[in-house]
Amino acid sequence: MSDAPLIEVRDIVKTFGSVIALNGVSMSVRSGEVLCLLGDNGAGKSTLIKTLSGVYRPTSGEFLVDGKPVAFRSPRDALDAGIATVYQDLAMIPLMSVTRNFFMGREPVRGIWPFRRLDFARAQDVTREEMMRIGIDVRDPHQAVGTLSGGERQCVAIARAVYFGAQVLILDEPTSALGVAQTSVVLKYIHIVRSRGLGVIFITHNVRHAHVVGDRFTVLNRGRTLGTYDKSEIAIEELQNLMAGGKELAELSGALGGTV
C-alpha cells in the first residue's frame, strides 16, 4: 500500500454566493486510521463532508485521492472511488427487511431474463455473515429494519458501505441520536472497521465519543482548520475548548463544577 493518504484536501474553499462556508480547510486520512472532524454548529463540517462525498464541488483547493487529484461530479463518482458516506438519516427503509435494505439498489440476481430473480439465499447469507462479523446478530434477516434499534440501524448502514467496497467511510454524526449503550455499539464497530484497514472520517460534536476511537483530531471553526492533533498530543478538555472556540465554555464549566 502506498504511503499517500487515502484522502487529502489542502486549502479547500467553498463559497455559496457571498457566504464563505469553507475558508481554507486542510485534512487527510490514512488507511487504518480514524480521523475525527470536530466543530460546533456552523463550523463547516457538513459542507466539508458534502464536498468529500461529491455532493458539492470545491470552489478552490486541492482534493487528492490516493495521491492523485480528483474532481467528483456526483456522489456516484465518490462511491466509485471508494468513498462512502453514511448520513444521519441513514438511507434505510423501516418497512423493509434487513436483507432487502442491505442489498437495496445492488440486489444479487440469478437465472436468465425473463426468469431472473433475486438470489435470496445468497443475500440472506451475506447479510447474516456481515452482521455477525460486526457482532450484531440480526436474529431474523426477514425482520423489518424498523424493529432494529437506532445503533443497530447505523451498523447495518456502515456494514453495507463496507461490504460494497468502501475504502474511506464518512460517518456523519452517527452517535448523535443514540443512547449510551447504542453509542458504544457504534463506536466498537468503528474500531473494527479501522482494524480492517479502512480510513474513517468520524464527524461529531461530542468530544468524548471522538476521544474513545479517534487517532487524530481535526478541529474546524468558522470555516477554517484550527489544527490537527494526534491523540497523544491533546487532552479532552483542550479539545473541548478548541472546539467551542475559547474561554466561555471553560468558565461555564468551572461555574457548573465539571466538564460540559
Added chain:
Amino acid sequence: MSTTATVIARDERLRRASFLVRAMRRPELGALAGLALVILFFGIYADKSMFTLGGVMTVLAPAAELGILAVAAALLMIGGEFDLSIGSMVALAGLILGVSLAVLHLPFVVALLLTAVCAAALGAVNGTIVIHTRLPSFIVTLAFLFIYRGLSLVGLKWATGGSTQLRGIGDAAGGGFLPGLFSGLAFHPLFTWMAAHDMIQKFPSGEPTVQGVPVSILWFVGFALLATWVLLATRAGNWIFAAGGDANAARNSGVPVAPVKTALFMLTAVSAALVATLQVMNTGSTDALRGEQKEFEAVIAAVIGGCLLTGGYGSAIGAFLGAIIFGMVSIGLTYTHFDSDWFKVFLGGMLLLAVLFNSFIRRKVTGER
C-alpha cells in the same frame, strides 16, 4: 434459506416467532380473515346455490375485472403513488379499441396493440407529470379522471354520430385465436368431459351447467400470480418497495426511483386497457360510462388487501383477495334475503376496518410506538 437458519446457532434472545406472529407479518392476512368472514356470513344467510360451481363463477366474474385493476393499483400504491384515472381509462381504452375495429376496420392485432400503446403512453404522461412537478399523484390523476371521461364521451359521440355507445365491435373483431384470448369461456372441453363423467352438474341433455371458465378469471389469476412473483422475488419488486418506502433513501442507494414509478403508472393504465378489452370483446360494445368508480373500488380492494396508503407496504395477493371479497359481497347479497343495497354500507365498513387493521399491523412490523 432454511438451511442457513439451522446452521447458524439461534440467538437465545429471540423468541421463536410463533406461527401467529409470522402470519401477522404478511400484509394479506387481513384480507384472508375478511374473506373467511364473508364466506362464513354467506354460508349462513345465502342460498346454497351460491356455493355451487355456477354460483362461484357468477361471483368471480365481476371480481376478475375489478381484480385486474386492483392488483395494478396495489403495485402502484406500494410504489407510493395513486392513480384515480384508471376507471376513466377503461372507457377511453374501450373507445380506442372500438373505433379501431368498428370505424377504422383495423385488424384485431393492430387495434389491440394500438390500444395498449396509447394506454401506456397516457400512463407515462401521468407518471412524468407527478414525478417532475412533485405534486401529489392523487390530484394529478384526479384531473385525468375527468379529462379521460370527457374525451371518452366526446370521442364516442364523434365516432357514432351522437350516441355514447358503440356497438357491433365483436363482429368487426372476428373470431380466431387472439380474440378468443379476450372473450368467452376457457376449458370448455374439460367441463364437457367432467360432465360426461358425472363430476359436475349437467343438464338432462348432457351439457354441463357450467360451460367453462370465463377468460377474464384466468387473466385475473395469472396477473395476480405474476405481480406477486415480481413483487416478492425480483429486483424490480425490491425497487417498488423501496421507492414507496422512502424515495430519498432509495435514490441514495442507487434505486432508479423515477423510472420505477413511471413504469408503474404505465402498468395501471395498461391493466385498465386490458379490462376494457375484456369488456368490449365480451359485450361487443363500448360505452362512455364504462369503468365508472372503478378507481375507488380498486383502491378499496388494494387497501382491504393490506396496502398502506403511505406506500412501501402491501401485497398483490392481498388485492386479489380484496377483489374477491368485493365480488362476493356485491353479487352475494342477491342470494340472500337482504336488500342488495346494503352492499355499499358493508363495503365502507370493510374499508374502515381494513385501514384500522393495517395501521395496527404497520406499528407491529416497524416497532413504532
